[in-house]
Amino acid sequence: MxxxxxxxxxxxxxxxxxxxxxxxxxxxxxxxxxxxxxxxxxxxxxxxxxxxxxxxxxxxxxxxxxxxxxxxxxxxxxxxxxxxxxxxxxxxxxxxxxxxxxxxxxxxxxxxxxxxxxxxxxxSLNCRQCGSCCINLIYHKDCTEKDYNRWIAMGRFDILERVKLVQYGSKIIGYRIWFNPKTGRLFSKCPWLKKDDSKNHYSCTIHDVKPEICRQYPLTGKHAEMTGCGMLTDTS
Ligand code: SF4
CATH class of the missing domain: 1.20.1270 (Substrate Binding Domain Of Dnak; Chain:A; Domain 2)
Structure with a gap:
């Protein structure tokens, strides 16, 4: 396989x-x-x-x-x-x-x-771009050091400015996504998600470089089923 x-x-x-x-x-x-x-x-x-x-x-x-x-x-x-x-x-x-x-x-x-x-x-899973995972699942705490370093290496400052570093003294102990630099608060909805109204589809505007947690979703068919993934429920 x-x-x-x-x-x-x-x-x-x-x-x-x-x-x-x-x-x-x-x-x-x-x-x-x-x-x-x-x-x-x-x-x-x-x-x-x-x-x-x-x-x-x-x-x-x-x-x-x-x-x-x-x-x-x-x-x-x-x-x-x-x-x-x-x-x-x-x-x-x-x-x-x-x-x-x-x-x-x-x-x-x-x-x-x-x-x-x-x-x-x-x-066997076929994404229907229903946006359900991006809208409903909570990823705030799931950005990793590897994601952050990848964006630094790529010079993606548009993404980096939306990551909030959690520090203990001078040590970074976590990365929170997605942070709104204008309001100083986390976005309630992912800022990279865009809807195409004509097709009623959603897409990720940072698809090629998105965080690992988003790349891995859904980990298995069970994960998809338990989290209401449209691949299994939407038959349109
Ligand atoms: S970064 Fe992309 S894949 Fe991840 S939640 Fe946002 S829109 Fe969805």
């Missing part, structure tokens, strides 16, 4: 992406129950019906089982993921379930580092 339709995550990046998914989409009962086997193994018992329905987990040092509340299951699984060192093949299986796409263990071609390849399914 073409490397442009898949992304590579190191073990740490995969754990962070799983945490983000859990935090972003809240309780996902079916998924969390499915993850009990690869994450908790024989310690967990999933009881499907009756008075004892739910996920039961064996105490580490006792032979007793305790029920994990549905609203606490996500955090319980994340804790287990961070406390144990799973083989990358198991992490790949977990990623596949979480991101609802193919994922497998492998090496990054550039560094030879072990990790997980995630297929984004991007080739």
């Amino acid at each position: 073409d490397e442009k339709n898949k992304i590579f995550l190191t073990r740490q990046e995969a754990l962070r992406a799983i945490r983000l998914d859990f935090e972003q989409y809240g309780a996902q009962p079916r998924l969390f129950t499915e993850l009990c086997r690869p994450i908790l193994g024989g310690r967990a018992l999933v009881q499907k019906g009756g008075n004892h329905a739910g996920v039961w987990v064996k105490h580490r040092h006792k032979n007793k089982m305790r029920r994990i509340r549905d609203d606490a299951l996500g955090e319980y699984l994340l804790r287990a993921l961070n406390e144990n060192s799973y083989p990358v093949s198991v992490l790949a299986e977990i990623c596949s379930k979480v991101f609802e796409t193919k994922a497998y263990s492998g090496k990054q071609s550039k560094t030879g580092c072990d990790g997980i390849w995630i297929e984004t399914g991007e080739e």
